Amino acid sequence: MPDQPHVCLIVDNPLRDLEGLVLLGRELATRGVKVTLVPMYEQGYDVPALQPDLVLLNYTRPNNADLIRRYKRAGILVGVLDTEGIGGNNAEEFAKLVKKAGSPDLLDLYCVWGQAQRAAFLKHGTVPAHILHATGCPRYDFCAGPWRAALSKPSVGTDYVLLNTNFPSVNPRFSKGPGDEVETIVNAGYSRDYANQVIVEARHAYQSTLEMSKKLAEHFPDVRFVLRPHPFENIKSYDALAAYPNFEVRQEGTSIEWINRARLLIHQNCSTAIEATMLNVEPLSMEWFNTPSLRVQAAAQVSRPVASESDLIALVKEGLERRLPSVAEETAQFRRQIISDLFTAVDGASSIRVADVVLDTIANARGKVRSGAVPRPSLRGRAVAMARATLGYKASSALRRRFGSPEIERRRLAKSFAVDMVGAVLGRIDAASVDGRRFSVRRVVGDARRMAGAVSGGSLQLMEAN
Template sequence: MPDQSHVCLIVDNPLRDLEGLVLLGRELATRGVQVTLVPMYEQGSDVPALKPDLVLLNYTRPNNADLIKLYKRAGILVGVLDTEGIGGHNADQFATLVKNAGSTALLDLYCVWGQAQRAAFLKHGTVPAHILRATGCPRYDFCAGPWRAALSRPAASAGYVLLNTNFPSVNPQFSNGPDDEVETIVNAGYSRDYANQVIIEARHAYRSTLEMSMKLAERYPDVHFVLRPHPFENIRSYDALGVYPNFEVRQEGTSIEWINGARLLIHQNCSTAIEAMMLDVEPLSMEWFNTPSLRVQAAAQVSRPVGSESDLIALVKQGLEGRMPPVAEETLQLRRQITSDLFTAVDGASSIRVADAILETIAAARGKVRVGTLPRLSSRGRAVAMTRAALGYKASSAIRRRLGSAEIELRRQKKAFTVDAVGAVLQRIDAVAADGRQFFVREVVGDTRWMARVISGASLQLIEAS
């Protein structure tokens, strides 16, 4: 198919992002698009070699500025569907964060999740208006029909109470500790004083959550509790909960599938409270040790605020017995408003809206002559690109492993995904899709000797079954 468009979808965190991007990829594939899922850490090798019409990035930040420039120099359209689409404390903060990150002038498409982000991006001039689209995020399509039926069932006792934690800054899985996390916050554009204060307050919140978990396990020995750490948290730090027979700590699977099987959600400043709202699972927010620096506005607004340990214990009992007091009308109004502001709609159609935006961007660019000066990579970016091209993937990776940090290598390993994992998601989606079409996945190994030498072999292509 000579006119077939090719789109590369960058997968940041498979635990969080893979299912939504597989759904988006399938939607594109049903329209005749060649779709390749690319691990975030392999994109510098694979995307330039594959030369797609468009690459959909997981974000634009200073750390991927050279990659964006590399793609533009190769004539590849660059879009963004930000996996931190409600990052920051509000839409204005998020718009400013993205604007300050740079590279937005090089983008051809930016998909924000909701109407509030779109308005904030326009207000702050974050990206040109003509490339900005409010689409929602495909991973939340699984909160609505028909895709909710495609969610897998967690391997846990039925009727559990779920606790979701959000403490990667003080309980990191990938970095060397809070000092590194302070630098990450500073590099994102915040002050060092603010970053240090966040770490102090987050450490207290982490300890308070762990202590509260123990008290719940002891108070309700016949209730099954599941604590699910943030994907970037160190799961071993919760080993103390292992002494309780009614408590388990699990990190596999998506937050949506775990919430879907839960009776209640307990959290503090975790955006999964919004997913719980979407799935009609009541979110309870531990507010008695919350702080302004930690508070995630939308997560707090959709939740029932709980002011003390005793109040939480009482609400859990009421929730399990089906006699929880009605939600305040103000909270109900906020839930409706936040759905529109932050997610456009919870209608199972975000993947369709993103696919529409991608194909319209490709169609608008087709046949146009590129004008203007090509963006120049940094000296480090040029050296990396030249090394990859000259030595190939295996040799350049060996140099990277020898000279790079163990932390980055761990991140790379944790963010890999397999043919079997993607295939399992596709099977669940195919089983509930109304179109009756079936897809499978295969490794991209390159159809020439040069391509086989430069690509990672970790990217996967979606193929329709004949």
């Protein structure tokens, strides 16, 4: 390309997404792309100010429809790499949800994780075929070489038994409580009756998991256990486990780095079970208190099902002694199939595939006259954009903190990321890479007075360290 293209990557949940997007950003940067990592909650300021060639969003839903329209009206290409993916959910339902609740008609690129998603999107006409690509998700590149060597090492050592929980709806970290979570489920396109049922059943599952954790700690006093709550869960609700000297509750780091050093994974309806199979760590699913409303089908199918408390204790003992029997052939076959269906491949190359289609999208759009009028943002969206442009970041942020939702402020703070955090990830990736190149990171503060007032200061740009 004659000019250096600029791509903004939207980071939703740093705990989950940052490492994969840094890997993708580095891949793009090796090809001469200017790459900016943008916190999700700051994109309304930074993306319009930076005017990239393309912005790669974390999803398309009703809550970012106005932003998508604004980007498109500014001449910015819009792509999606849905970092929540559908690791375990039904591909058909996901395709219909995106078509109904998103803004697929405004997109220039959509990257799905696997072949099942791609087939479902094509079947339902969710997005045009020419912008749809099965790429895999870059964060799963760390399950394969050479990037597995770039995983950080948890401070608790190795050979612990890991419990991953998935109860943000009844143990929320950011919202006021289950009532707010019901509204979130409804706003995502589900019925209120379904949402209420999920909350009731999830509350029982959460309590059952907490009690089972205590029993494991008591039954295996010489075994180290680590419980890792979902990033959107309230970690303090697990404080009772601190009474056990062989139990730790940790929420930092990625699920992949914790699974990588574990002996076993215990869970219920957590898609990290699929990550465990990628890393050859055996996942055990607590099925005796599972329900159809809660069940994440793929996570259950790749796991070894456990029918009771006593069965779990017996299987943990066998796993620690490295004498677990082989899984059923049906489970083994499903584990092989799911990689293609939901993740394309676990080959360390998803970031390459995403970078390829991002650059192709930019190249194909250059010099072309864009046809069709882009809808205007809603009245509220226009008012928000005008306020941001008029007041700048500092003043509008002060007003938001003064009059806005404390919940949103907590989310905003939790989803920020610092230079040293990204620099550490880059350092590990550089060390594992075979290309010998080194990259650094800097804050985007603007090189002009207008720009400095418009940007948040939270976005970070990758640069090659010469």
